[in-house]
Amino acid sequence: MRNAMPPVYFFMIDVSTDAVQTGATAAACSAIMQVISVLPEGPRTMIGIATYDSTIQFYNLKPTLQEPMMLVVADTEDVYAPFEKDVITTLAECHQNLEQLLEKIPTMFQNNNVADSAFSAAIKAAFLAMKSTGGKLLVFQSVLPSVGIGNCTGRQNEDLLSISSAEKDNHKLLQPKDKILSEMATEFAEYQVCVDIFITTQRYVDIASISVISKTTGGQIYFYHPFSALLHSAKLYNDLRWNITRPQGFEATMRVRCSEGLQVQEYWGNFRQCCPTDIDFPGIDCDKTITVSLKLEDRFYEGSECAFQSALLYTTIDGQRRIRVSTLSLPCSNVLMDLFHSADLDALLSYFLKRAANEIPGSPTLKVQEQLTNFCINISRTYRQCCVRVPSYEYKPFPETLKLLPIYILALIKSMGLQTARRIDDCSYWITRVSFISVSSAVVLIYPRMMAVHTLLLKEPDGSLTTPIIPLTSEHITEDGIFLLENGKDALLYIGDRVNSSILDQLFGISLTCFSPQFVLQEYDNPLSRKLNDLINGIRRLRSSYLCLRVCSKGDPLAKLFKLNMIEDDTPDTFSYQEFLRQINKQVQAKL
Ligand SMILES: *[C@@H]1O[C@H](CO)[C@@H](O)[C@H](O)[C@H]1NC(C)=O
Ligand SMILES: *[C@@H]1O[C@H](CO)[C@@H](O)[C@H](O)[C@H]1NC(C)=O
Ligand SMILES: *[C@@H]1O[C@H](CO)[C@@H](O)[C@H](O)[C@H]1NC(C)=O
Ligand SMILES: CC(=O)N[C@H]1CO[C@H](CO)[C@@H](O)[C@@H]1O
Numbered sequence: 001m002r003n004a005m006p007p008v009y010f011f012m013i014d015v016s017t018d019a020v021q022t023g024a025t026a027a028a029c030s031a032i033m034q035v036i037s038v039l040p041e042g043p044r045t046m047i048g049i050a051t052y053d054s055t056i057q058f059y060n061l062k063p064t065l066q067e068p069m070m071l072v073v074a075d076t077e078d079v080y081a082p083f084e085k086d087v088i089t090t091l092a093e094c095h096q097n098l099e100q101l102l103e104k105i106p107t108m109f110q111n112n113n114v115a116d117s118a119f120s121a122a123i124k125a126a127f128l129a130m131k132s133t134g135g136k137l138l139v140f141q142s143v144l145p146s147v148g149i150g151n152c153t154g155r156q157n158e159d160l161l162s163i164s165s166a167e168k169d170n171h172k173l174l175q176p177k178d179k180i181l182s183e184m185a186t187e188f189a190e191y192q193v194c195v196d197i198f199i200t201t202q203r204y205v206d207i208a209s210i211s212v213i214s215k216t217t218g219g220q221i222y223f224y225h226p227f228s229a230l231l232h233s234a235k236l237y238n239d240l241r242w243n244i245t246r247p248q249g250f251e252a253t254m255r256v257r258c259s260e261g262l263q264v265q266e267y268w269g270n271f272r273q274c275c276p277t278d279i280d281f282p283g284i285d286c287d288k289t290i291t292v293s294l295k296l297e298d299r300f301y302e303g304s305e306c307a308f309q310s311a312l313l314y315t316t317i318d319g320q321r322r323i324r325v326s327t328l329s330l331p332c333s334n335v336l337m338d339l340f341h342s343a344d345l346d347a348l349l350s351y352f353l354k355r356a357a358n359e360i361p362g363s364p365t366l367k368v369q370e371q372l373t374n375f376c377i378n379i380s381r382t383y384r385q386c387c388v389r390v391p392s393y394e395y396k397p398f399p400e401t402l403k404l405l406p407i408y409i410l411a412l413i414k415s416m417g418l419q420t421a422r423r424i425d426d427c428s429y430w431i432t433r434v435s436f437i438s439v440s441s442a443v444v445l446i447y448p449r450m451m452a453v454h455t456l457l458l459k460e461p462d463g464s465l466t467t468p469i470i471p472l473t474s475e476h477i478t479e480d481g482i483f484l485l486e487n488g489k490d491a492l493l494y495i496g497d498r499v500n501s502s503i504l505d506q507l508f509g510i511s512l513t514c515f516s517p518q519f520v521l522q523e524y525d526n527p528l529s530r531k532l533n534d535l536i537n538g539i540r541r542l543r544s545s546y547l548c549l550r551v552c553s554k555g556d557p558l559a560k561l562f563k564l565n566m567i568e569d570d571t572p573d574t575f576s577y578q579e580f581l582r583q584i585n586k587q588v589q590a591k592l
Contacts, residue, residue, distance in 0.1 A: 004319035005192060005250045006044040008088065008135025010126050015109040016053040016117050019142035023229030024200035026106040028140035031237040033102045038245050039091060040317045047098060048088040048129060051105060052122035053114040054147050058087045058129070059101055061094035068101040076121035076148025081128035088129060117143045120150025120181060123195065123213065127188050134192025134251060136219075136283055138240070142201045142227070145210070150180040152206035160423060173424050174361035174431065176209045185216035189272035192251045194283025195219045196243060198236065199429075200227040207428035208361070215270045215432060218252070218281035218288065223429045224548075230518045231548065238546035246544070249314035249322075252281040254290065259306040261298030267291070268354045270436045284314055287544065289438045291354050300332035336386045340399040349408045350442040357434045360417055360427070369413045373584070376409045380588045397585055410580045411447045411472075411567045420573055433489075441488050441543070448472065448487035448565055454480075454499070456535065457507075457528050473568040473577075479554065482507075485565055486539055491547040494562050497554050507532055512553055519551050 011032055019025045032049075039045055051057045056073040058081070071082045081087070091098075119141055126137050145152045155177055176182060188195060196219045199205055207221065214221050222239050224232040254271075255278050256264050264277070269290040271279040279290070292310075300306055307329045315321050333339065352372060359368050380397050387395060398405055416422060416430040437445065449469050456467040470476045470483075477483060479496035482503075486492075495504070501511055506528045508521070523533040540546050552558035563569075570576035575583065 004315045004321060005134045006046055006319065007040050007248075007250070007317050008046045008048070008130055008133050009039060009244070010048040010050070010088070010130055010135060010137045012122055012126055012137065012139045013049075013051045013105065014053070014117060014119075014140055014142045015051045015057075015105065015112055016143050017113055017115045018202070019140075019200070020106065020109050020112055022142065022200070022202060022227055023233075024140065024142045024227055025109060027200065027229050027233045027236050028198070029102045029105050030233065031240045033099060034237055035241050035244050036091075036095070036098065038241060042318075043090060043092060044319065045091040046088050046133070046135070047091045047094065048126070049098065049101065050087070050122065050126055051109070052118055053109075053112060054116040054118050056118065056122045056125050058082050058125075060086045061089045061097040061101065062086070063093055063097065065097070068097050073125050076118040079121045079124045079128065079149065081125045084129050084132060088133070115143070116147045117141070117145050118148035118151075119145035119210070120184065121148035124149065124184060127184075127191070127193050130193050131191045134282060135194070137188075137193055137195045138243070139195065139197045141197055141199055141205065141210075144203065144205045150184060152177050152209045155206065160421060171361060171364055174208050174428055176212050177206065178209075181209055182212045182216065185213045186272060188213070189217045189280060189282050192282040193217060194250075194281070196222070198222045198224070198240070200224045200232065200236065202226045204423075204425055207425045207432065211428060211432040215435065216272050218270050218272075218283045220270065220287070220436070221429060221432050223425075223433075225425065228518055230520060231550075234520075235546045235548045238540075242544060242546070247286045248317055249284045249312075250282065250317075252284040252312060252314035254279050254281070254310060254312045256292050256308065256310045258294060258308045261296070261300060262306060262308075263295045263297055265293045265295040268293075268358060268435060281314075284312070287438075288436045290436075291351065293351070293355075302332065302334045304332050305329045306332055336382070337390060340383055340386070341401060343399065343401040345402055345404055345408070346439050346443050348402070348405065349412070349446060350439040352409065353412060353434050353442050353446060356412065357417060357431045360431055365418055365420075369418055372409050372413055376406055377584055377587050377591070379405065380584060381591055384588065384592065397581075397588065406581055406584055407568070407577055408443075408447060410575065410577060414564075414567050414574055415446055444486070444488045444543075447567065448485050450476075450565075451484045452476075453482040453484045453493070453532065453535070454503075457482075457503075457531050471568060472566050474563065474566045477566075484535070485562060486543075486547060487565075488543045489545060489547065491536065491539065491549045492558065492562050492565075493549060493551045494559065495551065495553045503528065508551070515551050515553065515556075517550070517558070521549050521551075 013025060013028050015025050049059055058071040060069040060071060123139060194217045195213050197210060197214055211221050267279050267290060270288060271281045273279050309327045312324045356368050356372060383399055417427055450472055451467045452470060480498040481496050482499060483494045484491060495512060504511055506526045509524060523529055536549055550558055552562055568577040570579060
């Protein structure tokens with residue numbers, strides 16, 4: 001058995017024309033600069049850094065050199081890496097040279113007129129340098145991979161995907177372009193290299209192809225689109241910081257077992273699976289959820305118990321090997337009503353979400369939508385058949401525990417992954433994101449929380465920042481109020497056009513007509529402003545995610561997005577909640 005892995009962090013920064021000119025390169029350098037101090041301390045922590053456009057530039061950070069020395073890799077077809085010892089150094093040793101380099105990169109490339117990106121070749125070269133140790137590769141990428149191995153050119157340039165378009169197979173654009181990147185990813189995983197990709201872009205970058213790298217290596221995609229240095233720099237820094245400081249394991253492997261009669265059917269999440277029973281993660285952290293679906297193969301008897309056990313073997317940052325075992329035992333029942341009474345709505349939604357995400361790239365969207373509706377119909381029908389046999393039960397379409405199932409399913413059908421017209425990258429990003437999110441994040445992503453901020457701000461200070469959640473319908477939106485919508489990733493503040501201007505002045509320091517799309521919330525020295533900032537920061541802490549807050553009012557383009565989130569309303573091509581319920585009931589009646 002080889003020695004426990006040291007924590008190795010390798011940063012790769014896109015320096016192509018677009019990356020530099022949008023401020024993405026500078027934002028990446030500044031974020032890395034700020035997180036150096038929170039990297040794990042100790043002599044084992046190693047670091048490497050490279051930049052790339054159509055070629056790859058490595059840097060030797062050895063303290064014996066006066067300044068960092070650039071080593072260029074120009075072959076992007078048959079990629080090689082410079083000598084490992086030259087490009088990966090212990091952090092303690094190279095701190096100063098690293099800071100100096102990060103400061104210089106934006107100016108070094110400020111007039112770079114190379115627009116092409118050899119993204120895949122660059123990560124391959126970094127992988128070769130890290131191969132003997134494994135570790136985390138953090139890539140900051142801004143343009144479509146256009147040259148060298150694993151380039152993503154030659155697909156349709158069309159950015160929008162519409163399910164109503166004549167093209168029947170257009171869901172295929174949500175699949176990876178070819179096998180090159182997925183083969184690379186499998187090799188990375190084998191050598192314990194985990195890849196996180198921070199996509200800071202204003203254009204289409206083919207996330208469908210790129211995401212397989214993170215998905216297979218236990219990593220994560222971060223997506224900032226349309227990238228704005230003003231709007232996204234703080235988020236980029238906070239995401240990176242959290243990414244680096246959150247509890248982290250390396251070279252992990254996991255297996256779920258259960259009692260005889262049950263069998264693991266499928267695992268969903270970000271990992272590599274080389275045999276049916278085990279899944280491997282070069283990197284594992286507290287934000288990654290693994291969903292396991294089970295198959296019932298045999299009968300269980302009333303009063304017996306069935307057991308589930310998951311075992312996760314991993315290496316900590318300090319090089320300790322650990323096994324975490326979780327065991328759960330549940331009573332069995334043959335009474336269907338018991339099952340309905342103990343149904344877990346949130347878990348069910350999370351399961352439907354992951355199942356749908358898994359199917360979207362492979363099937364026409366309408367089919368996935370229809371299947372979700374059918375699940376809902378089948379559950380209602382089974383429940384009602386069951387009620388008929390128990391006369392004391394009231395005749396309701398769903399049991400109390402699953403009362404909200406239809407609204408969740410409708411929300412899922414209207415979500416980014418299944419909308420009728422969407423950007424390909426937005427949809428691909430949605431798919432990669434939902435594949436590993438926790439049950440509680442899944443619920444708020446699908447059915448965002450809306451709060452009336454104006455009532456909260458006017459409340460007497462009692463220390464609590466909780467406020468009732470408002471159903472997502474425009475009936476509840478009034479023009480004399482301020483409403484916050486958050487889904488765990490983004491936050492949108494809608495400001496009615498009759499809100500008292502003195503309140504606006506205290507909260508934002510400007511009047512309603514002066515908001516720009518680049519508006520960044522600040523804290524002013526007054527109680528209202530402090531309350532609003534506390535509320536937003538409270539949500540950021542709760543979600544372990546630095547929500548990017550945007551502001552809109554009547555007539556803005558962003559107000560349209562706000563309106564789209566009013567899931568219970570109808571739109572020209574979707575049902576309202578009431579219509580959806582009627583539809584379900586009609587079909588249940590027909591099948592009873
Ligand atoms: C893109 O990749 C293909 C192989 O997938 C290769 O034939 C082609 O030359 C590459 N294009 C560029 C511009 O490097
Ligand atoms: C719903 O029930 C019908 C009839 O039992 C079955 O054929 C169908 O596959 C079920 N659909 C789903 C999505 O479970
Ligand atoms: C706005 O609020 C201030 C102070 O709360 C109040 O004095 C003023 O009359 C209000 N203005 C309007 C137009 O309601
Ligand atoms: C926004 C966010 O997730 N911030 C976290 C970053 O990491 C630090 C240290 O672990 C946390 O305290 C923050 O909450």
